[in-house]
Structures are given as structure tokens and as C-alpha cells.
Amino acid sequence: QVQLVESGGGLVQAGGSLTLSCIASGRTFSNYVMGWFRQGPGEEREFVGGISRSGSSTDYTDAVKGRFTISRDNAKNTVYLQMNGLKPEDTAVYYCAARSYLSIVRRDSAYEYWGRGTQVTVSS
Numbered sequence: 001q002v003q004l005v006e007s008g009g010g011l012v013q014a015g016g017s018l019t020l021s022c023i024a025s026g027r028t029f030s031n032y033v034m035g036w037f038r039q040g041p042g043e044e045r046e047f048v049g050g051i052s053r054s055g056s057s058t059d060y061t062d063a064v065k066g067r068f069t070i071s072r073d074n075a076k077n078t079v080y081l082q083m084n085g086l087k088p089e090d091t092a093v094y095y096c097a098a099r100s101y102l103s104i105v106r107r108d109s110a111y112e113y114w115g116r117g118t119q120v121t122v123s124s
Contacts, residue, residue: 002026002098002113009094009118012086016122020081022096022115029077030054033099035111036070036081038092038120048094050104051079059104064090086122093117 008020022034035050049060051070058070069082079096097111 002032004096004098004113004115006094006096006115006118009120011121011123014087014122014124016086017082017084018086018120019083020094020096020118020120022079022081024077024079024098029072030074031100032113033101033104034070034072034079035097035099035104035108036079037095037097037108037111038090039095039117040089040092043092045095045108047106047108048081050106052104053102057104059106061106083120086120088122088124091120091122093119 003025006022012018036048037045038048039045047061049070051058051072055072067085072079095117096115098113099111
């Protein structure tokens with residue numbers, strides 16, 4: 001089992017920045033591809049981005065490319081989501097997720113472990 005706990009959400013004005021953190025416990029963190037997902041009001045959960053086990057590869061949905069950056073610190077069992085240039089449409093609950101396979105995928109069903117999420121609200 002892997003336990004994931006997100007933090008860092010909050011209320012920010014459009015154009016502002018936030019950094020989300022997700023700390024993992026329970027298994028060897030570096031054995032897991034990590035993903036960030038979000039679910040806005042009345043919307044389905046969607047892929048935001050993912051990072052490989054070593055951190056050498058990342059993937060982002062087009063909506064956040066150039067604004068969001070995912071990184072990880074395997075020594076600290078933590079994955080980060082740096083969000084810049086936030087827009088009201090980025091308002092959502094943000095979740096981190098882990099999968100014990102090699103590749104980053106965008107399908108949420110491919111991830112085995114999930115955190116409870118952290119709310120990000122962007123005001124206009």
C-alpha cells in the first residue's frame with residue numbers, strides 16, 4: 001500500500017502561483033510513476049501531468065503546458081506541482097496518484113493509489 005497526502009492548495013488570484021506537494025509513504029517511492037489529476041466543479045477528473053520514476057521524463061496536458069511544472073524528490077518521497085499563471089479554469093480539487101509501472105499514462109484508471117486531494121481556487 002502507498003499512502004498519498006496532498007497539501008498546498010488554497011485561494012489565489014488569476015495570474016498567481018501555487019505549489020502543491022504530495023508526500024508518499026508505505027512503499028519505495030522511486031518505484032512509482034506519479035501523476036497529478038484535477039476535478040473541477042461538475043466535471044470529470046482529468047490528467048494534469050505525470051513524472052517518471054527517476055524524474056527524467058514528464059508529460060502535461062495541453063491546457064497547462066508552459067505554466068505547470070512537475071518535479072519529484074525521491075529522497076523526500078515527495079512530488080510537486082508548481083503552478084504559475086493560474087487561471088479561473090484551473091479551479092479544481094487536485095489529486096496526486098501513483099502507479100507501479102514504467103510509463104506515464106493519462107488514464108486515471110491506470111493509477112493504483114490516490115490521495116484525497118487539495119482544493120485550488122483561482123479568482124478572476
